[in-house]
Amino acid sequence: MNEATVREQLRAAIGDSTYPPELSSKAATRLGQGQGQEQRQPAGWVLAVVTAVLAAAIVATIVFGSNLMKQRATVPVQPPPSQAPVLAGCQNFSQLNQQLASIKMTSVTTGWAEGGLRTTDGGAHWSNTSPKASLEGMPAPAVQNGLYPPGFGDFYLDGSRAWELRTYATAGTCYDHASVFATTDGGRSWQRSADIQLEIPAGWGATLKLQFVDGTRGWLWVQAGPRTSDFFPFIQHTLYSTSDGGLHWNVVSRLTSAALGFPASSDCPSRLGDVVFASPSAAWMETGCTGAEPMLLMSSDGGTTWSIKRLPKPAAVGACPCWTGLPKFFAQSHGVVEVSGNLATGPQGPALVVTSDGGRSWQALPPTPSTGYTLTVDFVDASSWWAVLTEPGWNKGQPTHDWLYKSIDGGHTWTLVQKNLPLGFPVIQLAFFDSEHGLAVQSQNASSGPPIGPGVELLTTSDGGNTWTTVIAQVNPGNP
Amino acid sequence: VGTATTSIEDALAGDQRAFMELLEPELPGAYRLAVGMLRDQPEAEDAVQEAVLKAWKSFGRFRRTSELRPWLFTIVANECRRRRRSRWWSVIRVWRSEDEGQASVSTLDPATADLRRALNRLPHDQRLVLILRYYLDLSFEEVAQTLGVSTKAAMSRTYRALERLRMTPEVLDDE
Numbered sequence: 077m078n079e080a081t082v083r084e085q086l087r088a089a090i091g092d093s094t095y096p097p098e099l100s101s102k103a104a105t106r107l108g109q110g111q112g113q114e115q116r117q118p119a120g121w122v123l124a125v126v127t128a129v130l131a132a133a134i135v136a137t138i139v140f141g142s143n144l145m146k147q148r149a150t151v152p153v154q155p156p157p158s159q160a161p162v163l164a165g166c167q168n169f170s171q172l173n174q175q176l177a178s179i180k181m182t183s184v185t186t187g188w189a190e191g192g193l194r195t196t197d198g199g200a201h202w203s204n205t206s207p208k209a210s211l212e213g214m215p216a217p218a219v220q221n222g223l224y225p226p227g228f229g230d231f232y233l234d235g236s237r238a239w240e241l242r243t244y245a246t247a248g249t250c251y252d253h254a255s256v257f258a259t260t261d262g263g264r265s266w267q268r269s270a271d272i273q274l275e276i277p278a279g280w281g282a283t284l285k286l287q288f289v290d291g292t293r294g295w296l297w298v299q300a301g302p303r304t305s306d307f308f309p310f311i312q313h314t315l316y317s318t319s320d321g322g323l324h325w326n327v328v329s330r331l332t333s334a335a336l337g338f339p340a341s342s343d344c345p346s347r348l349g350d351v352v353f354a355s356p357s358a359a360w361m362e363t364g365c366t367g368a369e370p371m372l373l374m375s376s377d378g379g380t381t382w383s384i385k386r387l388p389k390p391a392a393v394g395a396c397p398c399w400t401g402l403p404k405f406f407a408q409s410h411g412v413v414e415v416s417g418n419l420a421t422g423p424q425g426p427a428l429v430v431t432s433d434g435g436r437s438w439q440a441l442p443p444t445p446s447t448g449y450t451l452t453v454d455f456v457d458a459s460s461w462w463a464v465l466t467e468p469g470w471n472k473g474q475p476t477h478d479w480l481y482k483s484i485d486g487g488h489t490w491t492l493v494q495k496n497l498p499l500g501f502p503v504i505q506l507a508f509f510d511s512e513h514g515l516a517v518q519s520q521n522a523s524s525g526p527p528i529g530p531g532v533e534l535l536t537t538s539d540g541g542n543t544w545t546t547v548i549a550q551v552n553p554g555n556p
Numbered sequence: 557v558g559t560a561t562t563s564i565e566d567a568l569a570g571d572q573r574a575f576m577e578l579l580e581p582e583l584p585g586a587y588r589l590a591v592g593m594l595r596d597q598p599e600a601e602d603a604v605q606e607a608v609l610k611a612w613k614s615f616g617r618f619r620r621t622s623e624l625r626p627w628l629f630t631i632v633a634n635e636c637r638r639r640r641r642s643r644w645w646s647v648i649r650v651w652r653s654e655d656e657g658q659a660s661v662s663t664l665d666p667a668t669a670d671l672r673r674a675l676n677r678l679p680h681d682q683r684l685v686l687i688l689r690y691y692l693d694l695s696f697e698e699v700a701q702t703l704g705v706s707t708k709a710a711m712s713r714t715y716r717a718l719e720r721l722r723m724t725p726e727v728l729d730d731e
Contacts (some may be wrong), residue, residue, distance in 0.1 A: 093591035
């Protein structure tokens with residue numbers, strides 16, 4: 077199906093809309109009424125604040141940038157790749173979804189964010205630790221703008237051990253091979269892997285994802301497919317593994333959904349999603365449903381062979397379509413997966429299904445607090461979970477403060493922690509390090525609206541979520 | 557360009573008329589976005605008006621070098637999300653009753669009616685990306701700006717949303 081067909085069918089399904097000519101004057105009238113009730117902050121005032129923030133950012137960049145240069149000692153173990161011509165149309169950089177995405181705190185003070193950003197002061201300052209060797213072939217402006225190498229991926233195991241990934245193009249394909257860069261000292265030095273041949277044809281797109289369960293054993297999940305138009309389907313799925321900390325990689329399996337036995341007559345679409353390893357042998361893959369039952373794919377031999385594991389259908393999730401997320405495991409035995417889809421009984425949000433025997437059996441949990449819509453859930457360990465929900469009966473015109481809940485029994489019961497939070501919408505990420513310390517990343521403050529600056533706001537708590545402090549995070553995204 | 561620059565400067569200085577002159581060319585697109593997201597024309601009108609008011613209040617943060625359309629569409633999309641959240645039950649009721657045979661659906665062929673139901677069940681973000689791309693004909697760059705993500709991420713989200721509607725060739729090619 078090409079995009080023209082997609083467009084035609086979607087337009088028919090949505091129906092037409094004729095612009096009401098009086099809407100412009102209505103909006104102007106509403107504007108006048110609204111302006112009478114609440115004055116917009118003068119542009120000059122805001123610009124002054126922006127100027128002050130930018131000035132602070134420049135100072136921080138100078139200070140932390142210079143420190144960064146002193147600390148880093150990149151150690152490429154192979155010579156740089158040749159400057160041979162590459163296939164036309166291959167991007168020589170990639171861009172992350174947002175700044176400060178996917179934060180992983182490994183202690184109260186130390187943590188990582190997507191793109192090799194590392195903090196050692198609880199999130200106030202972030203520095204880019206990415207290896208210089210990974211930037212070869214990138215245009216200088218891209219480097220200055222904090223963009224990343226093509227095919228970029230990363231994984232952060234603890235406070236010191238991390239891996240980054242990039243791809244390289246040749247005259248024949250945009251995704252000829254990949255390299256993994258590994259650090260064991262928090263990004264001060266990096267080792268580069270042997271080339272990982274990807275075998276992706278010309279004209280195809282791809283995504284690559286890294287994962288490690290300890291300092292030596294890791295996996296690379298590569299999904300690729302032809303660029304049929306502006307979007308591309310994944311039809312080639314290849315799993316690689318390493319047992320020496322990422323320096324050498326071998327193919328474990330090549331998969332297709334057909335070979336995995338997805339029911340051909342299923343009313344629900346099935347797909348091969350992301351992979352997570354609970355142990356070096358036990359792996360799980362997100363997918364869709366079979367019939368009306370959610371399912372995962374599981375492997376007990378390190379990803380070589382896979383089989384379908386059907387999960388109980390939570391009461392809140394109706395018939396097709398439904399989707400299973402990527403399970404999260406704690407100590408191999410306990411795991412949880414979010415199941416979402418057509419809402420059968422109300423606005424609960426994703427339903428939770430758990431296992432306590434390594435995935436042999438799964439049980440659907442009772443709904444998260446049914447007072448509102450579940451926006452996000454954070455799993456600290458097998459028992460300590462946090463959830464942000466909309467306030468009960470929330471309606472337009474009312475404050476938009478969401479409510480924070482905590483569970484200490486693995487989601488069986490929930491306790492309201494705080495309902496007068498500066499948490500706005502959407503909360504992009506909620507991440508607790510322990511029972512007291514956590515952070516939230518959001519794009520809009522419930523009280524003050526969108527943050528001035530890079531587009532996200534960071535809040536931290538050190539008293540179990542009762543009080544939150546806004547952190548003006550300073551990010552030095554510049555590559556060396 | 558000079559006029560637009562002047563309008564931006566005037567609007568930033570607090571001139572509502574200049575602000576509306578800037579926004580007016582984008583209002584049909586904003587309304588189409590709201591209709592696509594809310595499936596309710598009076599609600600869409602109200603959402604656009606509210607979004608214009610919010611845009612005015614936050615216009616001091618608008619960067620001169622940014623494009624107005626993605627910025628406005630972001631505000632409209634957020635307003636639509638807020639309204640869908642706030643009236644969740646009524647939305648479900650409306651969709652279900654519509655699904656059960658009101659005139660607007662009964663005139664559709666079965667495949668299109670099925671697609672409409674599936675589209676209605678999509679999460680906000682996935683529905684939004686499809687509306688922007690295929691109902692408003694935005695480029696992926698504009699979709700990315702509206703969503704505040706990279707172009708690659710916008711393409712990926714589009715693909716995932718289509719996948720949920722079974723409109724990608726993956727399943728067909730793969731099975």
